[in-house]
Amino acid sequence: MSLVKIAPSILSADFSRLGEETRDVVDAGADWVHLDVMDGHFVPNITFGPDVVKKLRRWTDAFFDCHLMISPADPYLEAFARAGCDRLSVHAEAGPHLDRSLQFIRSLGKQAGVALNPSTPASAVEYVLDRIDLVIVMTVNPGFGGQKFIPSQIDKIRQLRAMIGDRPISIEIDGGVTPETAPLCAAAGADVFVAGNAVFKDGPEHYKRHIGAIRAAADQAFRAQAA
């Protein structure tokens, strides 16, 4: 049984076949489906909104891990919750009131997460630890798939793992995850891996192999640091 989770990002899927792609990646062994919502304002790209999430719900009952790269996020939280997201993660930088956003997410009956841009310190979540289930460490600047992993974030992962202590909070890595970079993060204490390009790059017949390769590399490193 794997100690780490793999959450393929459908940002790198074929958007003209999003339902089939979501089903296929779940069938290939994805633990969660990562949904990257972008607004063309907080990040320089636009993806999809709650109506698309609602339609994707028809294709799978897998856990929907929704990463909101939008500002402000609060006016849209209820719509994404109703559309079928299981967790809503907002950016610490998106403002204006992180604590209020997290309280609102939990009041909707959903898990809550906070995402940190590469330049944002770990301390940004220090006073909301009792309100979150997950921290996303962005290992690229948000907005696009297929970017290069930023190694300076490994130190942040270590700081977060120490800060979290015994609390049931996952550390999710998002950006440039591969079988080479995932174990570096797992060794620092990360237990969830978002992968877009590394899973979707070769088409559906290769999803299982790519998910398996990231999982095997990360799981081994995570077990070693936990021992």
Ligand SMILES: O=C(CO)[C@H](O)[C@H](O)COP(=O)(O)O
């Ligand atoms: O949040 C994201 C971009 O803002 C994506 O989830 C992330 O970049 C994953 O894509 P890849 O694995 O191709 O880097």
